[in-house]
Amino acid sequence: MISLTNYLIVSVALFCIGMYMVLSKHNAIQILIGIELMLNAANLNLVAFGKYDSANNAGQIFTLFTIVMAAATTAVALAIILNVYKQYKTIDPDKIDKLGD
Amino acid sequence: MAFITLGSAVFVAVTKNLVRSIFMFFITLFGLAGLYIVCLADFVAITQIVIYIGGILVLMLFAFMLSGRDNLNNFLAQRKPFISVKNLPAVILVLLFLVVMLNMVVSVDADNFDWIKKSIANKNTLLPTENTTENIGVNLMTKYLLPFEAISVLLMVALVGAAHLSRKEKKV
Known part of the structure; x- marks a missing residue:
C-alpha cells in the first residue's frame, strides 16, 4: 500500500512546477497550463485523502467539483486571451501595458 | 506512474516550444488519471480524462492555433x-x-x-472491490445536492460569459 506521504510529495512537486510556470513564462497559454497543474496537485491530495472516507466520498466528489471549476476557468480565460490577442496582437502578459479605450 | 507524471510536467515547464508543451501536458494528465486509479478513484479518473483531455486541451489547442501564428516565429527566433x-x-x-x-x-x-x-x-x-461510482451518484444527489446545484449554475454562467466574450463585435 502506498502511503499518504508519497502522494503528498508528488503533489507538492506538481504544485511547484505549476508555480514555476506561472512565474516565469512569457505566454498566457503556458501560464494557464501552470494554473491547471496547480489545480491538479490539489485534486491529487483530495483523491488521496478521499480513500479513507468510503461512506461519504467527500474527497472524490469535491475533486469532481474542482475539475468542473477548472473547465469553467479555462473556457473564460481562453476567451479573454483570444480577445487580448485581437487587441494587442500578442499574448505575452509583460507586453500588455496599455489600457483600452 | 508518479515518475511519468512528474517527468512530463518538468518537460512541460522547461520546453520552449508551446506545441510540445501542450502535448506533454496530455501525458501529465494521463499520468494523473493513473494516479487517481491507484487511489481507487476510478470515476474521478474517467472524468479527468473526459473533461481535461477531451475538453480543456482541445480548447487550448484551438486558442493556440487562433493566436499562434507569429508566436511560432518568436519562439524560433529567440533561443x-x-x-x-x-x-x-x-x-x-x-x-x-x-x-x-x-x-x-x-x-x-x-x-x-x-x-x-x-x-x-x-x-x-475504500476497497478495490467496492462500487464507488454508484456511491458517488447517491451521495451527489443527496448529501452534496447544494454544491452540485451551485456548481451547475456557475458552469452555466461561465459558459455564457465565455461565449459573450468571444463573440464578434457588431459595432464599436
Missing part, C-alpha cells in the same frame, strides 16, 4: 539558454517553496492522523 538569468528569481522562489513544503509534508506525518486511524479501525476505507 535562450536553459535557465536564463531572468528566470532566476522564479527558480529560487519555487525551490525555497518546495523545500518548505517538503519539510512540512515529512514532519506532519499524514499517515498517523487521528481520523485516518479511526477510519481504518472502522473499516471506512
